[in-house]
Amino acid sequence: MTSHDVRDMLDLPQEGAPRPAKKQKLAGPRPVLKGLAREVQNLGGDNPIAIVPEVSVFKKRRFMSRKPASKWELVPFKNTARSDQTLILRHWRRKEASPPPTVIDENEGESSEAAEKPTPVMDDSTFAKFNVQINIPDYTDDEYNSRLASPGWSRDETDYLMKVISDFDVRWPLIWDRYEYEPPQPRPVEGDAAVNTGAIIVPPKARTMEDLKLRYYSIAATIMALRKPPIKMNSAEFNLHEVMQNFDAKQEHDRKKFAEAAFKRTREEAREEESLLLELKRILARSDKLNEDRRELYARLEAPPSTGNIGIFSTSGGLQQLLQQLMTADKSKKQRKLTLGGETMSPAVGASGQTQQNFDRRESSVRESISGPSGGNNKKGNTQNAADRRQLTEEEERIYGVSRHERLGTSGPTFRHDKITKPLVSKSAVQQAKIGNILGELEIAGRLIMPTAEVGEAYEGLLQSINVLLDARKVADKLAGEIATAKAHRAEKKRLARAESTNPTANGDGEIKREGSAVASVRAGSVQRKRSASVMSAISDKSTKRQKK
Amino acid sequence: MASQPMTSSIQPTDVYGGDEVSAIILDPGYSSVRAGFAGEDTPKSFYTSCYGVSGDRTIFSDEDVHNPLVPDMEIRNPMSKDGVVEDWDAATQLFEYAITSRLTKFKQSDPMTNGVNDTKDMDVDIEAADEEEKPLEEHPLLMTETAWNSSKNRERAIEIAMENWGCPAFWLARNSVMAAFAAGRATALVIDVGASTTSTMCIHDGLILKKSIQKSPVAGNWVSSQVRSLFSTQDPKIDIVPHYMISSKTPVDAGAPAQATFQNFKHNITDSFRALEEERVLSEFKESVVQVYQGPGRLNSTHPSGVPNIENVRAMPGRVFEFPDGLNQMWGADRMTVVEGMWDERAALPIPSEPALTKAQTIPEMIRASVQGVDMDLRAALLQNIVVTGGTTLLQGFTDRLYNEMQAMWPGARIKIQAAGLTTERRFGSWVGGSILGSLGTFHQMWISKKEYEEFGVSVVDKRCK
Ligand SMILES: Nc1ncnc2c1ncn2[C@@H]1O[C@H](COP(=O)(O)OP(=O)(O)OP(=O)(O)O)[C@@H](O)[C@H]1O
Numbered sequence A: 001m002t003s004h005d006v007r008d009m010l011d012l013p014q015e016g017a018p019r020p021a022k023k024q025k026l027a028g029p030r031p032v033l034k035g036l037a038r039e040v041q042n043l044g045g046d047n048p049i050a051i052v053p054e055v056s057v058f059k060k061r062r063f064m065s066r067k068p069a070s071k072w073e074l075v076p077f078k079n080t081a082r083s084d085q086t087l088i089l090r091h092w093r094r095k096e097a098s099p100p101p102t103v104i105d106e107n108e109g110e111s112s113e114a115a116e117k118p119t120p121v122m123d124d125s126t127f128a129k130f131n132v133q134i135n136i137p138d139y140t141d142d143e144y145n146s147r148l149a150s151p152g153w154s155r156d157e158t159d160y161l162m163k164v165i166s167d168f169d170v171r172w173p174l175i176w177d178r179y180e181y182e183p184p185q186p187r188p189v190e191g192d193a194a195v196n197t198g199a200i201i202v203p204p205k206a207r208t209m210e211d212l213k214l215r216y217y218s219i220a221a222t223i224m225a226l227r228k229p230p231i232k233m234n235s236a237e238f239n240l241h242e243v244m245q246n247f248d249a250k251q252e253h254d255r256k257k258f259a260e261a262a263f264k265r266t267r268e269e270a271r272e273e274e275s276l277l278l279e280l281k282r283i284l285a286r287s288d289k290l291n292e293d294r295r296e297l298y299a300r301l302e303a304p305p306s307t308g309n310i311g312i313f314s315t316s317g318g319l320q321q322l323l324q325q326l327m328t329a330d331k332s333k334k335q336r337k338l339t340l341g342g343e344t345m346s347p348a349v350g351a352s353g354q355t356q357q358n359f360d361r362r363e364s365s366v367r368e369s370i371s372g373p374s375g376g377n378n379k380k381g382n383t384q385n386a387a388d389r390r391q392l393t394e395e396e397e398r399i400y401g402v403s404r405h406e407r408l409g410t411s412g413p414t415f416r417h418d419k420i421t422k423p424l425v426s427k428s429a430v431q432q433a434k435i436g437n438i439l440g441e442l443e444i445a446g447r448l449i450m451p452t453a454e455v456g457e458a459y460e461g462l463l464q465s466i467n468v469l470l471d472a473r474k475v476a477d478k479l480a481g482e483i484a485t486a487k488a489h490r491a492e493k494k495r496l497a498r499a500e501s502t503n504p505t506a507n508g509d510g511e512i513k514r515e516g517s518a519v520a521s522v523r524a525g526s527v528q529r530k531r532s533a534s535v536m537s538a539i540s541d542k543s544t545k546r547q548k549k
Numbered sequence B: 001m002a003s004q005p006m007t008s009s010i011q012p013t014d015v016y017g018g019d020e021v022s023a024i025i026l027d028p029g030y031s032s033v034r035a036g037f038a039g040e041d042t043p044k045s046f047y048t049s050c051y052g053v054s055g056d057r058t059i060f061s062d063e064d065v066h067n068p069l070v071p072d073m074e075i076r077n078p079m080s081k082d083g084v085v086e087d088w089d090a091a092t093q094l095f096e097y098a099i100t101s102r103l104t105k106f107k108q109s110d111p112m113t114n115g116v117n118d119t120k121d122m123d124v125d126i127e128a129a130d131e132e133e134k135p136l137e138e139h140p141l142l143m144t145e146t147a148w149n150s151s152k153n154r155e156r157a158i159e160i161a162m163e164n165w166g167c168p169a170f171w172l173a174r175n176s177v178m179a180a181f182a183a184g185r186a187t188a189l190v191i192d193v194g195a196s197t198t199s200t201m202c203i204h205d206g207l208i209l210k211k212s213i214q215k216s217p218v219a220g221n222w223v224s225s226q227v228r229s230l231f232s233t234q235d236p237k238i239d240i241v242p243h244y245m246i247s248s249k250t251p252v253d254a255g256a257p258a259q260a261t262f263q264n265f266k267h268n269i270t271d272s273f274r275a276l277e278e279e280r281v282l283s284e285f286k287e288s289v290v291q292v293y294q295g296p297g298r299l300n301s302t303h304p305s306g307v308p309n310i311e312n313v314r315a316m317p318g319r320v321f322e323f324p325d326g327l328n329q330m331w332g333a334d335r336m337t338v339v340e341g342m343w344d345e346r347a348a349l350p351i352p353s354e355p356a357l358t359k360a361q362t363i364p365e366m367i368r369a370s371v372q373g374v375d376m377d378l379r380a381a382l383l384q385n386i387v388v389t390g391g392t393t394l395l396q397g398f399t400d401r402l403y404n405e406m407q408a409m410w411p412g413a414r415i416k417i418q419a420a421g422l423t424t425e426r427r428f429g430s431w432v433g434g435s436i437l438g439s440l441g442t443f444h445q446m447w448i449s450k451k452e453y454e455e456f457g458v459s460v461v462d463k464r465c466k
């Protein structure tokens, strides 16, 4: 049975039905159907048949509240911001609860309504308060003649300017745009009228915005000072006065010329400017950083010398005291660790050993917290943390170079790169150069590119071998030298003995001693292989020193 | 607008400063007249500006103006080639028709007081009936005008509003300023490309900067004549056959001659009627085929890669247009050349009986002149507030080209074009701005009231509507 058949049975339309069903599905979660309805719905399969479920949430609230619809009425109002108060406009307002007094008017005609209504209850527009006026200075004839007259300006034009300014509320672009002063036409004198019209009418001078501003500001400043002497002005007024008085038309004019030039630049110029700006920004940023560094350096140089006496810490007793202080300071922390890691702590260990171990522990826990998931789970003291750490598989451990130790070496945790650089750094410059030469011969970079654990180990091994090689070579050289001298001695002695018989004892003694020391150094060289690099280097240093002596 | 129930006592005035006084906004243009209530988002009433004269009958409604069965109907337009009212008698009737047919036909008076419920007041109502002849007694009227409207025309407008229509209050607003308001800008560079004229000007704080006003005839009608010119130079020449002439047609292949039977009319069909109907076909063509080359560069310049731009355009797929008589054809690069003259006067097709375009009449040059005409300190802000309005700006690719042209003109400046995405908002930009202005609470103090009109006479309009 297909959905087609079901439709047939239910007398549903064949086409167009699925659409509304789909929409319905989109509109909200599919209603949970029960019983037969569900069975019927399921027959439809993927292409559900349209059974439009009733939506029972449609505007429920509105029908629930029995409040009557609010009433609105057309209310006349006036606007006190208008210069003409006769205009009465009407707008719709929600009707107040109390019946308005206009009920009586209802039966009367329009004319009486208009006559009676406006008097007491007329609202004022709520927007009237937004009407603000700007104060434009005005002046009397006397004031004009004594203080304001200016060569380029007639009284007539000044008045016109003031009018335009007040018309456009001191918006300068508009004032300049609409400024069209036409000087009053001189009354043609009889007789030479024709001559006059040709000669006197000069086109009105084009005033720049700066001209207009200069004129207005100087008038405004003068009038301001006249009305209220500058000494009596408050600071805001005084500042305004200063600004207006010191208006520099020329500077303003030049500024605009620059701005215009910048506005008209071509694409190349714009691009160049942009790149220059970028460069400037970079330089500034760099100089900022430089200044910062310099300041820091100065701060360090000028840091006040420590006032405390460090002398007491220079003895071992003093250090012991310091340690004791530090220990008591974070007693609480340690307490926890001691109980947790009690088993590793043997009471027989002396005070210094104990602290050493504690330091190790602390260091390791610090390292744990910074080294993240890779180095966590082998620390006994922090098992509670280890649980939430990610367990690494063996493969991963290998990749990340995780290694486990029963206990840390005497020097505590170290950085892997330390192991690599230490043997080099601790050598003399000559030694370093030699090692460098050998590495160069082997075509191995002095700095490891990929210092994984294995590479590090291999490198370490290589360095050790190089050291052994160098030492061996050195010893070989020395021995060869000594053999040569001994041979020479012998030859000399033989020659002398042959020539004349003398006392040989003193010389022979010295030679035996020297040979003994050489054997000792050779032995030292062979032993090195079993020791750590640092120990080895110390010994080899000693041996070279001895040799130099 | 008011369909949504106000849930609480918060009134909309607090939110957007609106305070509606059922003002009517009337925005006449060369191609259409838009009228509607302030505060709404599209004009309820939209009519073509053309009207018919048949004998002594004057015909306004859209159905009748386009009806070929009206005998000997001459089509006229009360607007001049500049988009300002020329024939005030016809315009008054046309505007009145636009307002009363859709907006104020039935006087909206309160059923409590209009006498329906109470027979006592019959005499009063009849008395008042004289007054009610005037259609706008209860509605302040805000009318738009072009920036270059003459003083005489403005005075005529207020006279008609006050005397003929009995408006309680009136205001005359510049349509470019209104378009800027519609885009939410009080300071803007407005580019209005309508039917009869294209204008560019700068608006500062809601007022036009007069020195920046530029206008030219390179607008919708000019594009139409370019298209006509294109059709007449096709081989074979294409005659525009309007819809009303066709009685039936059979489909033909692209480029094949049309096969259609024509309608026979017993009366004479005037040339002006035919021109009007041809214009409708041209409008369809403009809307569906014509496209502005969007840049960079111009259609006739060469791309930096060395390929002329026109070659690239030729490589693009063309567009098919079917004329009412069934003639159909693919339009390739030509669909762009017909509007290239808007940007590049040398690319304009010659139109017989009209002077060739000058460089200053092209849109980029008009914009340059407009910007040049304002104070330096304003220019950067203006270029970031470019408002594009008018029906012809709906040409595909118009704003992209505009942007490219302006970018080339001022490479260092930041240019931001504000073009409404909705077709209606672009076409009715100045009406929508008027609708916003007319519904603002702060605008109530601006209206010129009847009293003021009576006191100062018609000159009040020049004094107040600056
Ligand atoms: N989608 C469109 N594509 C191209 N042109 C269009 C489109 N829609 C309208 N036009 C054109 O726009 C013009 C009408 O624009 P609009 O309504 O802005 O002019 P108007 O204001 O009546 O005229 P004017 O401003 O010149 O007085 C017509 O020429 C019409 O052909």
Ligand SMILES: [Mg+2]
Binding pocket: B029, B030, B175, B192, B194, B195, B390
């Ligand atoms: Mg227009």
